[in-house]
Amino acid sequence: MLSKKLAIEVLNAALETGADYAEIFYEDSHSSSLTIENGKVETCNSNSMCGVGLRLLKENQCVYGYTNNLSKKGLLALANSLNKSFHDQRLITVTDLQMIRCKNRNPVVHSFDEVPLEEKIALVREGVEEIYSLKDPRIVRTIGGFGANHRFVAVFNSKGKWFKRDSEFGRLFYTVIVADQNGFESTFEGPGCQGNIDYFRTKVKAREVARKAAETAFKMLTAKECPSGVMPVVIGNGWGGVLFHESCGHPLESSAVAKGLSCFSNNKIGDFIASPIVSAVDDSTIPGEWGSIDIDDEGNLGSKRLLIKNGKLNDYMIDDFNGRRMGREGNGACRRQNYRFCPTSRMSNTYICNGKSTPEEIIAATKLGLYAVSFNGGSVDPTTGEFNFGCSEAYIIRDGKIAEPVKGATLIGKGFEILKHIDMIANDLALAQGMCGAASGSIRTNVGQPTLRISQITVGGRGGELK
Amino acid sequence: MKYDLFFKLAKEAGIQEAELYINESRSLSVSLFHGEVDNYSDNNGYTILARGIVNGKLGAASCDVWDKEKAAYLVKEIANNGKVIENEDPVIIFGGSPKYKKINTFNKELGNVSIDEKLAKLHELEEKIKAYDERIVEVAGVEYIESSEKVTILNTKGLKLSQQTNYFVYLGQAVARQGDQTKSGYDYLLANDFAKADVAKLAAKIGKETVDQLGGEACESAKYTAILSPDVVKSLVGVLVSHVDAEEVQKQSSLFIGKLDQKVLSSKITIEDKPLNKNVFARWFDDEGVATFNKPIFKNGVLKTYLYNLTTAAKDGVESTGNGYRQGAKMGVSSNFLVVKPGKKSLEELYQSVGNGVLITDVSGLHAGLNPQSGNFSLQSTGYLIKDGKRDRPLDIITISGNLLEVFNNILEVGGDETVFPEGVSTPSLVIKKLAVSGK
Incomplete structure (x- = not known):
């Protein structure tokens, strides 16, 4: 890792031409991945x-650069290259760095690093065997x-602060591809957690995850095409939260x-932006949790942000830099994929x-x-609010009861209307683990929601009118 | 030499053959907001992907810093990872093709253009987007990105190949408002000859694309004769061609199993893979070091070849087609530069031949709305009605849905308006019969 002495030297070089803030983000991470395809270990990396x-x-300007040359010479060269963007007198000199202390809510309980490769292979194989135990000839491919990922990060900034963060993430996943005379379907299931292999030994069962992936694939293979048009849509809990993530979170x-x-x-x-029954x-x-952080990438502590309170706009996800234009301080939402990305405001666990109501009451109504x-998953244009998301499992509701499965449904609309x-x-309420891609790269986020109903939304599908 | 230690340690560890794939990159980007630089970045990246054969199995590891410790790390991980591999596919570290057709994809001149000149064009882009129409209420951002990349392959079979590429991109996004309706539009230009960067033309294109969308509403849900713009075809053709990946075929998950030399698409369409082209996408060797060459994939609708890397080619007893490309740690199969052969008609002529229908200019959410396996799609779209042979009002909140094979079999005409995209695709518009559009 960088010494405090070298960090101070680099910060001061960066600040020489009048920047009002400088920050070093040091990262040393290790990751490993393996896949078993059609029963055999295929890749291990x-x-x-x-x-x-x-x-x-400097005010509303941001300058960013990265390097793999971690020598004093390499880091000073980066600082002296970036500081050429400004042409003023020095405003700040860093003389000391105090450590920011924060609660460790996401400790590494039982490190993935300590789990032998053979045990990880055995874990994945359990699920693969479960799929094969179904002995269904429609299974074409299983992955x-x-x-x-073990990620060590240390951040030093010109406010005279520094902190380090050590975190670990693990994710188990299954893709099942099935086929019949009518074509292919594929499904994906991928639960994940922070720093604890026990999660996959006790809480999440590989067999159940894999079986779920296979069963959904079979269901969708025989499903009819989804009808299209404007209709009421009940959205399931957990993964259904993609709706809020795309339409309102971004x-x-x-x-x-x-x-x-x-x-x-x-x-x-304080303005009404949602139905009064919505809080988020x-x-x-x-x-x-998958999207949790104790401290964000610029040293603001993790926090709980009530975005919508009883339908009224209540707060935002803010980083210090964008906060400057809003007259607000960052509220712990500044994140990035890795050192190759300039950080910005992002979601964490959003729901x-x-x-x-109960889910049964909503269906019955x-x-x-x-x-x-x-x-x-889905996507959004935050400027227009226009979003889309594609269903991987869906059914028609008839007379208050769940009826036939349908496939190929895409929901579209404008977030502020929906x-x-x-x-x-x-x-x-349930949460589900996903990866979110935006300006500062791909990061871990949870989506989530209880089962809910949207009285009208546009559904795209190939099945003609809903009758 | 810098990397000798790795090969020495690999040999000592009993790794029979070893290879390094080294990617050195430099990227510069500047963006403006309201006439001021709001983001500037200057990055130097370095990635080393290493692999080696251990008892007939391929182990892999990667890193982004080079020193003695990392060389030892790579060797240790290759050995450990190789031990657990059970897949019995042939593994090959390649000694080289008999002949390579070198192409220059690096323009030294780009480095000689001053940052002030690059910035001046960026200011011009922002000003001209804003001035294009009074309904443009904001220029959400304009950006200049310059990237150079050097790929090197070194291995124990004596292979030593290197290719350097550079290019730049100008891009902009505008926001237009009319009453309660807000629309955004985005476009870019990509090249490596700075003198040819026409930002005034780009600004007009972005401005027009944005304001033209205003005043739209959904159309009736029905099946329409549709013109798919190059932007839309580009997204669909990439997924279509992923099904000629020999690995997908061998693993039984392709739509084209057993279809070689059969007519699988409309006879109006020809799609080629052209790595040896005259633009920044050119690659004269693939990521395994195999010499690349141009070839038709679909000729007048007939499937002419699958795409192979060394392993899939060995399994089928054929030669690699020079399409071995890295997909993270894995050596996958991919096309390099796809060209949909253009026809002759202008967009206006296509409107006339359609008469009444829709023009689809953009689709969103491909990762969620297009099932790459089945080829079924249902995608959020933007576009216009076509009425009496002319482009009519814009469409708001619609989806198009169908199946890739259906779409590429329902081609009525191929336009002459080919456009090149950074995804490595060049395509014109296509006219499709009976496309399902859902709106009202």
Whole structure:
């Protein structure tokens, strides 16, 4: 790791031409991944990543660079190259660095590093064997895998602070490809957690995860094409949270809000932006969760942000740099994939809060509509609020009952309109692990929500009119 | 030499054959917001992907710093990882092709253009987007990105290959508003000859694309004759061609199993893989060191070849087609530069031949709305109605849905408006019959 002495020297070189903030982001991470395909270990790989990202700010300007040359000469060369963007007198000199202390809510309980490769292989194989035990000739290909990442980060900044963060993540995943005379279907399941192999030994059962992937694939293979048009849609808990993540989460990040580029930019705190039964949260403090962080990439502590309170806009996800245009301090949302990315405001564990109905009541109250249980993901243009997300498992609801499965459904709309059309929320909140891609790279985030109903949303599919 | 230690340690560890794939990159980017530089970055990246054969199995590891410790790390990990591999596919570290057709993809001149000149064009881009139309309320951002990359392959079979590439991109995003409706538009230009960068033309394109979308509403849900813009075809053709990957075919998950030399697409379409082209995408060797060459994949709708790397080729008893490309740690199969052979008609002529239908200009959410395995898709789209042989009003909140094979079999016409995309695709518009559009 960098010594404090060298960090101070690099920060002061960076600050020489008038930057009002400088920050060194040091990263040393190791990851490993393996895949078992059609029963045999096919790939096994290790990766070591080590580099430094240097960020300079001056008012509303941001300068960023990274290097793998971690020698004193290499780091000073980076600082002296980046500081050429400014031409003023020095404003700040760093003389000492104090350590920021924070709660360790995400300790490494039982490190993935200490688990022998053979045990990881055995874990993945359990699920693969479960799929084969189904003895279904429609199974064409199975890919099971396990990936782990141990990430050590140290940040030094010109506020005279430094901190280090040591974290570990693991993810077990299965892809099942099935086929019949009508074509192919594939499904993916991938639960993950922080720093604890016991999660995969006790809480999540590889066999169940793999079986779920296979069963969904079979169901979708025989499903009819989803009808299209505007209809009521009940969205399942857990993965259904992709709806909120895309339609509302991204537009509430300060990277969109600060420049007036978000579809919510014209709204003020306290304005109604959703149905009054909707409250929503981004919480990076949930112990051990996939999207949790104790301290963000610029030294602000993780926090719970109540984004929407009873339908009213209440808060944003803010980083210090974008916060400058908003007159706000960062609230612990500054994140990046790795040292190769300049950090910005991002989500962590984002979810819609529990309501008062039960999932059964919501289904029973829907005469004709779609029940979208799970999703492949989606995307949004934060400026227009236009979003889409594709269903991986869906059913038609007829007379208050779940009826036939359908495939190929895509839900589209404008976030600020859809939030107002949420008319029932259940009490079965669940979170689901995903990867979110945006300006500062691909990061771990949880989506989540209870089962809820949107009274009208546009559904795209190939099955004609819903009858 | 810098990397000798790795090969020495590999030999000592009993690794029979070993290889390093080294990627050195430099990227510069500057973005403006309201006439001021708001982001500037200057990055030097370095990645080393190592692999080696241990008892007939391939072990792999990678890192991004080079020193004695990392050389030892790579050797240790290759040995450990290789031991657990059970796959019985042939593993090959390649000694080299008999002949390579070298192509120059590095323009030294780009480094001689001053940052002030690059910035001046960026300011011009921002100003001209803003000035294009009074309904453009914001230029969400304009950016200049310059990238250079050097790929080197070194191995114990004596292979030593290196190719350097550079290019730059100007891009911009505009926001237009009319009443309650907000629309955004985005476009870019990519090249490596700075003198040819016409940012005024780019600004006009972005401006027009953005304001033209205003005033739209959904159309009736129905099946329409549709023009798919090059932007849309580019997204679909990439997934279509992933099914000619020999690994997908061998693992029984391709739509084209057993279809070689059969007509699988409309006879109006020809799709080629052209790595030896005259643009920044050219590659004269693939990631395994095999010499690349141009070839038709689909000729007048007939499947002419699968795409192979060394391993899949050995399994099928054929030669590699020079399509071995890294997909992370794995040596996968990929096309290099796809060219959909253009026809002759202009867009206006295509409107006339369609008469009444839709023009689809963009699709979003491909990772969620397009099932790469089945080829089924349902995608959020933007576009326009076509009425009486002319482009009519814009469409808001619609999806298009169908199946890739259906789309590429339902081609009525191929346009002459070919466009090159950074994803490594050149394609014109296609006219498709009976495309399902859902709106109202």
